[in-house]
Amino acid sequence: MPSKNSARIGRIAEEAAQRKYAARSNHSSWHDIEYRNGTKADVKAAVHKRNGRYGRFRLWEEAHQKLLESGGGYVFAVHSSDTGKVLKMVRMSAREVEQRLGGIDWYHAGHEGKDSRQVKISWPKLL
Numbered sequence: 561m562p563s564k565n566s567a568r569i570g571r572i573a574e575e576a577a578q579r580k581y582a583a584r585s586n587h588s589s590w591h592d593i594e595y596r597n598g599t600k601a602d603v604k605a606a607v608h609k610r611n612g613r614y615g616r617f618r619l620w621e622e623a624h625q626k627l628l629e630s631g632g633g634y635v636f637a638v639h640s641s642d643t644g645k646v647l648k649m650v651r652m653s654a655r656e657v658e659q660r661l662g663g664i665d666w667y668h669a670g671h672e673g674k675d676s677r678q679v680k681i682s683w684p685k686l687l
Contacts, residue, residue, distance in 0.1 A: 569605045570603070572637075572639065572644055572646065573603050573635070573637035573649075574592050577592075577593055577601070577603050577635040578593060581593075581595060581601075581635065581651060582595070583595045586600065589622075590620075590622065591626075599631060599632055600630055600632040601627075601634055601635050602619075602623055602633075602634050603634070604617040604618070604635070604636050605637045605638075606636070606638055606683045607640075607641045608638050608639060608641055608647055608683075614682045614683055615639075615641075615683055616682050617681050617686065618680050619657075619664070619678065619681065620669075620676045620677070620678050621676050622676035624654055624664070627654035628654045628655065632653070632654060633651065633652050633653035634651070634653075634654065636651075636652065636683065636687060648687060650687050652686075660686060661685070664679050666679055667679065
């Protein structure tokens with residue numbers, strides 16, 4: 561279960577993505593928004609820095625595979641740890657994510673309620 565703060569940051573990121581990309585909220589297990597052309601995207605948020613370390617985006621393999629199959633992607637938002645303000649926002653296809661990372665090494669999350677594998681990516685590695 562996400563913390564109250566991470567849920568708040570995620571909500572801020574999703575609302576900012578909707579405004580910036582003229583998208584509408586459309587939640588499922590693998591996406592959060594839908595663009596006017598029907599393309600789906602999962603919105604991911606990370607804190608700029610916390611305790612001297614860059615924040616990370618958490619991607620789930622099952623959702624990523626569905627985004628790949630549908631031609632969808634992500635909106636990545638980096639937030640200020642102090643104010644929660646979005647500092648940087650980038651839209652990227654699921655294929656482009658794989659290309660930028662040189663592939664994805666998924667691992668089991670040990671995350672209660674999730675069967676899918678995950679990867680956590682420090683935001684500067686992706687953006």
